[in-house]
Amino acid sequence: MFPYIPNTEKEVEKVLKILSIDSMDKLFTDIPDKVKLNRDLNLEKGLSELEVEKRMKDLAGKNKSIEELTCFLGAGSYDHYIPSIIKHILLRGEFFTAYTPYQPELSQGTLQGIFEYQSMICNLTGMEVSNSAMYDGATATVEAAMMAIDNTKRKTIVVSSTVNPETIAVLNTYLKYRGYNLVEIDENEGSTDFEKLKASLNKDVAAVIIQSPNFFGVIEDAEEIVKSIHDNKSIFIMNVDPISLGILKSPGEIGADIVVGDAQCFGSNMSFGGPGLGFLNTTKKLMRKMPGRIAGQTDDGYGNRGFVLTLQAREQHIRREKATSNICSDQTLVSIGAAIYMATLGKKGIKEVALQCLNKSHYALEKLTQSGKYKKAFDKPFFKEFVIKADNCPCDINNKLLENNILGGYNLGKNYPKYKDSMMLCVTEKRTKEDIDKLVKVMEEI
Numbered sequence: 001m002f003p004y005i006p007n008t009e010k011e012v013e014k015v016l017k018i019l020s021i022d023s024m025d026k027l028f029t030d031i032p033d034k035v036k037l038n039r040d041l042n043l044e045k046g047l048s049e050l051e052v053e054k055r056m057k058d059l060a061g062k063n064k065s066i067e068e069l070t071c072f073l074g075a076g077s078y079d080h081y082i083p084s085i086i087k088h089i090l091l092r093g094e095f096f097t098a099y100t101p102y103q104p105e106l107s108q109g110t111l112q113g114i115f116e117y118q119s120m121i122c123n124l125t126g127m128e129v130s131n132s133a134m135y136d137g138a139t140a141t142v143e144a145a146m147m148a149i150d151n152t153k154r155k156t157i158v159v160s161s162t163v164n165p166e167t168i169a170v171l172n173t174y175l176k177y178r179g180y181n182l183v184e185i186d187e188n189e190g191s192t193d194f195e196k197l198k199a200s201l202n203k204d205v206a207a208v209i210i211q212s213p214n215f216f217g218v219i220e221d222a223e224e225i226v227k228s229i230h231d232n233k234s235i236f237i238m239n240v241d242p243i244s245l246g247i248l249k250s251p252g253e254i255g256a257d258i259v260v261g262d263a264q265c266f267g268s269n270m271s272f273g274g275p276g277l278g279f280l281n282t283t284k285k286l287m288r289k290m291p292g293r294i295a296g297q298t299d300d301g302y303g304n305r306g307f308v309l310t311l312q313a314r315e316q317h318i319r320r321e322k323a324t325s326n327i328c329s330d331q332t333l334v335s336i337g338a339a340i341y342m343a344t345l346g347k348k349g350i351k352e353v354a355l356q357c358l359n360k361s362h363y364a365l366e367k368l369t370q371s372g373k374y375k376k377a378f379d380k381p382f383f384k385e386f387v388i389k390a391d392n393c394p395c396d397i398n399n400k401l402l403e404n405n406i407l408g409g410y411n412l413g414k415n416y417p418k419y420k421d422s423m424m425l426c427v428t429e430k431r432t433k434e435d436i437d438k439l440v441k442v443m444e445e446i
Contacts, residue, residue, distance in 0.1 A: 066270060068405060070435050074385045074426025075215070075410040076137070076164050076262065077270045080243070080353070081430050086267045086340045095336055101295075104308045111307035114295040114332060117339035124245050124342070124350075125259040126252020127281035131292035133335040136276030137262030138170040141209060141239055143280055143325055144258040145171060147289045148207030148235040149180060156181040156204045160192040162214035163239060165415040171209075190216045190378030190387065194225050201232040207258075211239040212248075216412075216424065217361075217385025218378060219248065226255040235286075242266060242279070244383045246347075246354030258282045267341035268334055277334040287311065291325030356429035357384035360436065364427045367440045374443065377422050385426045387412065387419070394423035397446055404442045 007015075016022065028036075047055065071079040090096060094109050101107030101114075118130040134140040145157045157175060159168060161184050168184065175182045181204075185197045192210060201208075208229050212220035222238060229236045238256040243265050245251075251259040263277040264270075282290055288311070296310030345353065361384045368374045368388060377387035388409075390397060398408035413420030427436065 063272075064402075064407075066407065069402075069407040070405060070431070070438070071270075071407045072401075072409055072425045072427065072431070072439060073407050074217075074428075075424060076166065077273060077276075078243075078265045078384075078426065078428055079270055079430055080265045080428050082267050082269065083341065083344045085344055086337050089340055090333060090337050095333060098332070101309065104306070108307055110332065110336075111295045111309070113336040113339060114293075115297055115307050116343070117335045118295060120339060120342040121242070121263070121279050122281055124242055124250070125240070125279075125281045126250030127256075127259050128284045129287040129290065129294065130279060130281045131290050131294055133263075133331040134278030134280055134292065135331065136264075136274070136278045137164070137239065137260065138167040138278070140260040140262070140278030140280045141167050141237070142171055142174045143278075143291045144237045144260045144282075145175065145207055145209065146325065147258060147282070147286060147291070148237065150289050151286060152206040152233070152235065154204050154206035154234075155179070156183060156202075157207050157209065158183045158185060158197065158200050158205055158234075159209040160185050160187065160197065160211065160214070160220075162187045162190070162192055162216060162218070162220070163209060163211040164215045167211075167239065187216075190214075190218045190380050191220055192225075194221075197225060198228050201228060201234065203232075205232060205234045207235040207237050209237045209239060213241055213244055213383040213385065216378065216387050217382040217426075218380040219244075219383055222251075222254050222256075230255070241383065243350065243354050243357065246350040246352075247358065248354075248383075257286065263335075263338045266338035268337060275331060275334055277331050277338055279335075353429045354383075357427065360384075360429070360431055361386060361425075361427035363433075364425065364431075364436045364439065367436065368425075368443065371444060377419065384428060385424055387422050387424045389422050391421070392446055394421070397423065397443065400446050401439070401442055404438070406439055406442060 012024065066079050095113065098107070098110045101110045104111060114132045118132065122128065122130050134143060148157070149155065157171065157180065159171060159182060172182050183200055185200060186193050191214065197208065210220055210222055210225070212222055214220055226236055235257045236255060237258045237260065238251040238254070240251055240259060240261045242261055242263050259281040261279055263279050266277065268275070268277060280290065293309050294311040296308055298306055298308055300306045342350065361382065365376060365386045369376055374388045374390055377389050394409065394411040394413065401408040409423040409425040412422045412424055
């Protein structure tokens with residue numbers, strides 16, 4: 001017997017007797033001998049709890065976290081302040097261990113948490129309906145694209161190359177293997193080339209996807225393209241940073257049909273890349289094509305307020321072939337954390353966070369470019385991320401910054417060869433003037 005299988009010898013004998021076989025190996029006769037390992041695994045002996053704890057701490061100690069480093073890295077995952085109340089509420093057993101609320105009468109707390117999250121994220125985006133969250137911003141964008149294809153019966157999605165490259169990669173994977181087309185529109189000086197985008201519109205385009213602020217941090221003039229998209233009877237999908245909506249016009253006001261993004265910035269740690277919190281908001285007209293679940297408010301017949309699953313177009317609830325998506329789990333715990341974040345800060349608080357991001361990032365760019373050693377790559381309005389050009393390789397700059405306990409910017413050469421000498425820096429509300437001045441000082445000395 002293997003030590004990780006908890007059956008006793010007596011239990012094994014009983015199972016073998018019921019199955020009328022004399023050894024466990026007989027259970028695996030369908031597997032050819034040539035593919036079996038036929039030896040014990042090369043594992044070290046078991047450790048005590050104390051030894052395991054020490055081993056894990058030693059391994060964790062090889063990493064450096066943003067608790068030790070001052071973070072100026074963004075590109076999709078952001079170091080925002082997390083109010084301590086979020087941790088204290090989320091760790092309560094009724095939230096932390098809760099799963100799918102199949103029985104509403106036993107899941108009122110979870111359903112109310114989802115309902116409050118949906119209500120607040122809709123207010124922020126200016127849309128009418130929200131689901132109870134997707135895995136991350138990339139999968140939310142894909143689900144929005146599939147909604148558009150299903151709704152329009154067209155097969156082509158147009159996406160700006162200023163959308164996060166990882167999101168474009170996920171889009172490409174999903175669409176390619178379902179037989180749909182993905183057309184990528186070039187960027188021009190850090191923003192979408194709208195003339196090329198307009199020229200790409202035809203009767204087979206189901207949707208256009210634009211990110212604002214985009215991957216370079218630039219705020220896109222999305223209103224310029226809305227009429228052309230709608231005149232083509234295509235769906236307009238906006239991928240947004242929810243923090244930016246504290247000061248920018250909402251996608252609903254601009255005319256977006258579906259709004260997606262990642263709300264990791266609402267109370268979640270960066271955590272080496274996850275978990276994220278993909279949100280998907282849309283109009284009542286498109287809501288029946290929406291994946292996931294919608295929690296609604298009702299009463300129990302006696303006038304007492306209650307919560308239910310109003311729409312559940314998932315394969316767990318309806319026939320698989322009728323389901324809008326096969327994403328079969330959501331981010332309820334993370335979305336409740338986002339609801340706590342929005343409720344704690346309120347409208348004024350989110351606006352204050354957005355303004356601090358805006359002002360501090362502009363201060364950082366001004367200081368970095370004063371000497372002329374670094375130049376801004378794009379002369380476009382930006383929110384909290386900006387791109388600078390350097391004579392040094394971004395890798396060398398980041399290595400020097402790391403020596404000074406600073407987590408540097410994103411090397412754009414990874415995804416955009418023509419920007420191989422450029423790096424993107426992110427400045428959130430957590431960065432102080434002293435943090436920014438130290439960044440500038442170290443970079444000037446390189």
